[in-house]
Amino acid sequence: MIMRFFAIAAALLLCAPATAQEAIDQNTLAPSKDPTRTANGLAQTPPMGWNSWNKFNCKIDEKTVRAVADGMVSTGMKDAGYTYVVVDDCWHGQRDKDGFIGADPARFPSGMKALADYVHSRGLKFGIYSDAGRKTCGGRPGSQGHEYQDAITYARWGVDYLKYDWCNTGTRNAEEAYALIADALRATGRDVVLSICEWGNNRPWDWGKKIGNLWRTTGDITDKWVGKYNYSWGVMSIADMNEPLWPHAGPGHWNDPDMLEVGNGGLTDTEYRTHFSLWAMMAAPLIAGNDIAAMDDATRAILLNHDVIAIDQDRLGVQGRRVWKDGDREIWVKPLAGGARAVLLLNRGEAPATITTTWDQLGLPDRLGASVRDLWAHRDLGRKRGSAVATVAPHGVAMFRIQP
């Protein structure tokens, strides 16, 4: 199994030099817009930003979004790479007599164009939410039958990111429905990241790459450690469902295990570090879901861990995966550009555990010297040969960058 992972990873690397190198060279000159490579040439690393849903649900308004945009700048989130400010469900008012959608006048009295302008003025990008059915999950007007009209409206407002949901779609074909909105967005000539959100129901990893930039792989995340709660799942359950899909991720097209719950209060700081580390190992979109304007220091230290963010954003764009498991102890590995590896030692258990990773598990020769950096302690541990070890707290992780 382990050998198979590295055989495939090596094969990816072997055939990648041409493709990865080409894509990188192209990007330094001009962003690739070749639609045969990926949908639109956007999101060459996993998208980063903030979304209103996990914290605010339907109770969202323009004042809150402006405060979040301000917070993204003042807390350093923007400088750390968090770019998109996305308003999820329930921003909508009604369609006018010609079918054009507008914002809820009570919650967004200045309108979406003014809000987009505000977000842009802070140096950030603006995203919104719609649905492939007649109604969104929150019962607001969906885009079915209005795809081109809505894409034009979004372009007029200055929308840079669209999350497109799957409630009330009846017997619609998912691939067709998402291809339709992708075509409509493309026809406006505006760069819009497309977030496919049909919860993994129609195997979007098989067709999403040529249509959108990320696709949800699961039902909704909830602020719990593990398990299923109605239509939602705890973070460890989501990680387990997203992990086997690693071969489908790559620059421009990512598996999306849903938005972050870090800072929302349901888990311990140790558990939130585990959640954030797993998302980075899986090259997941890092879309914060907390109240950025009111973060405590522990939350800030997690979301702004530059060492861990760098693993998520590594330009090779390979999703990491589990290579070893013994009861509650696990080892996850993510190959990085330039031959380095990120390694995660994970303890799911209730007692501290000692976990040792060998170079063999990382696909490195045993006798090779490699420098090891602890990505949560922010400490270089020096050069090591053959293995690295850590004692890991209950529900915790140790995370290293190993550079041969």
Ligand code: GLA
């Ligand atoms: C679905 C999505 C969520 C959120 C809500 C909004 O459940 O999966 O992420 O967008 O709809 O109603």
